Amino acid sequence: MAFVKTYLIPRLIHYFLVLFLGLTAVFVLPRLMPLDPVEEQIAQYQTFGAYIPPEQLEQIINTLRELYGLKGTLLQQYTGFWRRLFTGDFGPSLAQYPTPVSELIASHLPWTIGLLSLTTVFSWIIAVLVGGIAGYYRGRWAEILDDIVMLIRPIPYYIMAIICLIFFGYIIPLFPLGGGMGIGREFSFNLETIRNILLHGTLPALTLIIVGVAWQFQSMKLIVQSVRAEDYVRYAEATGVKKRIIAFRYIIRNAMLPMVTQLGLQFGFIFSGALITEMVFTYPGVGLLLYNAVVKADYNLIMGILVFSVVAVATSILFLDLLYPLVDPRIRYK
Amino acid sequence: MFGLFRDLLRDYRFAVVFALLCIILSLVILSAFSPYHPQRMYQTPRSRPPSWEHPLGTNWLGQDVFWQLTFAIRNSLTIAIVASVVSRIIAVVVGMSAGYKGGIIDRVLMCMGDTTMVLPFLVVLILISTILREWVRYLVNLGLLLAFFSWAWDARVIRSQVLSLREREFTFTSIFSGMSTLKLILKQYLPYLLPVVLATLINNMSWAIGMEITLAYLGLGIDPTVPTLGTMLQTAIYRQALFWGLWWWFFTPIVASVLLFVVLYWLSLSVSEYLDPRVRIQRIGIRNEKK
Numbered sequence: 001m002a003f004v005k006t007y008l009i010p011r012l013i014h015y016f017l018v019l020f021l022g023l024t025a026v027f028v029l030p031r032l033m034p035l036d037p038v039e040e041q042i043a044q045y046q047t048f049g050a051y052i053p054p055e056q057l058e059q060i061i062n063t064l065r066e067l068y069g070l071k072g073t074l075l076q077q078y079t080g081f082w083r084r085l086f087t088g089d090f091g092p093s094l095a096q097y098p099t100p101v102s103e104l105i106a107s108h109l110p111w112t113i114g115l116l117s118l119t120t121v122f123s124w125i126i127a128v129l130v131g132g133i134a135g136y137y138r139g140r141w142a143e144i145l146d147d148i149v150m151l152i153r154p155i156p157y158y159i160m161a162i163i164c165l166i167f168f169g170y171i172i173p174l175f176p177l178g179g180g181m182g183i184g185r186e187f188s189f190n191l192e193t194i195r196n197i198l199l200h201g202t203l204p205a206l207t208l209i210i211v212g213v214a215w216q217f218q219s220m221k222l223i224v225q226s227v228r229a230e231d232y233v234r235y236a237e238a239t240g241v242k243k244r245i246i247a248f249r250y251i252i253r254n255a256m257l258p259m260v261t262q263l264g265l266q267f268g269f270i271f272s273g274a275l276i277t278e279m280v281f282t283y284p285g286v287g288l289l290l291y292n293a294v295v296k297a298d299y300n301l302i303m304g305i306l307v308f309s310v311v312a313v314a315t316s317i318l319f320l321d322l323l324y325p326l327v328d329p330r331i332r333y334k
Numbered sequence: 335m336f337g338l339f340r341d342l343l344r345d346y347r348f349a350v351v352f353a354l355l356c357i358i359l360s361l362v363i364l365s366a367f368s369p370y371h372p373q374r375m376y377q378t379p380r381s382r383p384p385s386w387e388h389p390l391g392t393n394w395l396g397q398d399v400f401w402q403l404t405f406a407i408r409n410s411l412t413i414a415i416v417a418s419v420v421s422r423i424i425a426v427v428v429g430m431s432a433g434y435k436g437g438i439i440d441r442v443l444m445c446m447g448d449t450t451m452v453l454p455f456l457v458v459l460i461l462i463s464t465i466l467r468e469w470v471r472y473l474v475n476l477g478l479l480l481a482f483f484s485w486a487w488d489a490r491v492i493r494s495q496v497l498s499l500r501e502r503e504f505t506f507t508s509i510f511s512g513m514s515t516l517k518l519i520l521k522q523y524l525p526y527l528l529p530v531v532l533a534t535l536i537n538n539m540s541w542a543i544g545m546e547i548t549l550a551y552l553g554l555g556i557d558p559t560v561p562t563l564g565t566m567l568q569t570a571i572y573r574q575a576l577f578w579g580l581w582w583w584f585f586t587p588i589v590a591s592v593l594l595f596v597v598l599y600w601l602s603l604s605v606s607e608y609l610d611p612r613v614r615i616q617r618i619g620i621r622n623e624k625k
Contacts, residue, residue, distance in 0.1 A: 029458070029461055030461070032461070032465055150596075150599070150600070150603075151596060153599065154540060154595040154596050154598065154599030154600075155592055155595050155596075156544030156547065156548065156595065158544070158547060158548045158551055159544075159547065159588060159591060159592060159595075162567075162571075162588065163588065163592075166576070166584075170576060275456055275457070276456075276548060276551075279551075279552070280551075290457065291460070291552070294457075294460055294461060294464060295464075306457065309457075
């Protein structure tokens with residue numbers, strides 16, 4: 001029970017404090033934007049050539065403000081914001097009125113989660129295994145691998161994505177240039193559709209995995225090199241335990257722990273992390289949705305996505321802290 | 335000084351990087367002698383492949399790609415240097431005052447830093463550059479904006495170093511012999527902090543160049559007619575350079591920026607390796623073993 005009092009409760013208080021501050025920032029940030037969604041809407045009517053007399057314009061502005069939940073003082077909007085959060089209703093999207101925000105997010109979220117959870121896990125496993133083996137055995141091939149990683153690692157993600165897109169989509173057209181599945185395709189569970197989705201997902205996944213492995217490979221290698229010098233490894237070597245068993249059971253398993261923290265943090269950033277990927281490959285996920293929302297000053301949609309993102313980051317850090325002793329028996333809550 | 339340089343050149347990585355760096359810097363100097371104006375269009379025949387007259391060809395807008403590249407590298411480096419120098423200054427000032435003064439100042443400064451670290455950075459950057467669209471069109475202003483986002487982590491590192499320096503013997507000696515706080519910090523502490531500042535400076539430069547390219551892709555940041563690595567690439571994509579077969583227009587900024595990133599990364603590795611005596615001894619040891 002001491003665990004609950006000294007660890008769990010303070011940790012939960014911290015969690016709710018971070019959530020409160022983060023969500024307040026989510027409320028404030030879009031309101032600083034120079035674009036007014038109501039004026040954007042009216043400008044859109046007027047570009048279609050509609051003439052609106054001044055008195056009618058006033059009326060339209062008032063109705064729109066009421067519809068969009070932008071009426072009243074900031075304080076009233078703020079209390080309304082929290083009320084809507086607790087009921088889980090983020091209101092209608094302003095740019096694609098009247099589709100509810102939650103519906104838009106629900107239709108885009110599976111794409112992002114599917115792509116990112118797979119690539120995050122894959123690149124983590126590859127980096128841990130390859131980094132661990134290269135760090136333990138060392139040799140000519142490990143040096144070559146290291147040099148390749150040193151060439152890839154400094155390249156920012158966006159440039160990497162463009163290079164992959166040009167090479168595998170344009171010069172050697174192995175994969176389609178963009179989209180989540182072929183145009184005009186309906187979502188259904190048959191082999192052809194699944195094949196199509198995989199084909200569209202391969203290139204974005206490939207870029208994410210290349211960059212992810214290059215980033216984590218080196219930290220894994222460094223950790224392994226420090227674990228390698230530990231006494232228990234020397235002892236195992238002296239008693240003649242097979243090298244393969246030392247590498248996997250003694251070294252990689254122990255070096256994995258700091259990497260688990262990284263994995264957890266990456267899961268938290270899935271919501272906002274894929275923005276560039278989704279834009280380069282026009283992948284229909286949350287990142288693309290978010291960027292379009294920012295361009296069109298769609299307050300409700302920006303807020304909805306950011307709320308999801310803040311909650312996801314904070315919650316995954318919380319779970320990580322609570323689950324850590326399960327992975328690492330050396331840590332005990334006092 | 336010369337001996338240090340010769341030591342560094344022994345590392346094959348540093349030698350390669352140094353040669354590439356010289357080429358890049360000579361391009362920057364060349365930009366001052368460009369026969370063309372960086373922003374004017376239709377100064378040359380359009381869409382010509384590389385030739386003696388135009389070493390990297392000309393683009394669809396009638397600009398010489400080679401001279402555009404010299405301007406682009408110069409401007410990208412300007413942004414990077416503004417961003418990294420300003421953020422280093424903020425980091426040193428914040429880290430030192432938080433570490434040396436402690437107490438309430440420490441807590442407020444670190445809280446500010448943590449907040450900029452926790453927010454989903456790219457989204458906030460996009461929001462801010464939409465808000466300040468007119469302001470970030472200029473090179474220096476974009477550098478300042480990027481600097482604002484990159485001081486927090488290094489301030490934390492400097493703070494922790496100052497915390498340990500504060501407890502050392504020489505601090506008390508200086509205070510008791512009547513040295514002023516400012517002089518103590520500048521004369522006694524700064525030399526200890528310079529290695530960290532130098533190593534992070536290069537990393538931060540490469541981060542700033544990457545951010546500029548990303549923002550240009552999103553249609554934010556620098557005025558698109560001013561050539562930087564980001565705007566050059568973005569213009570080539572926007573004008574469908576590959577579709578028209580103008581590969582020299584499209585690949586020039588990509589190859590140049592990849593080279594630049596690799597050079598900066600290897601440079602920072604060699605410098606931090608050199609500054610960390612443990613690694614240096616290890617390397618010398620390996621060399622002796624091989625003999």
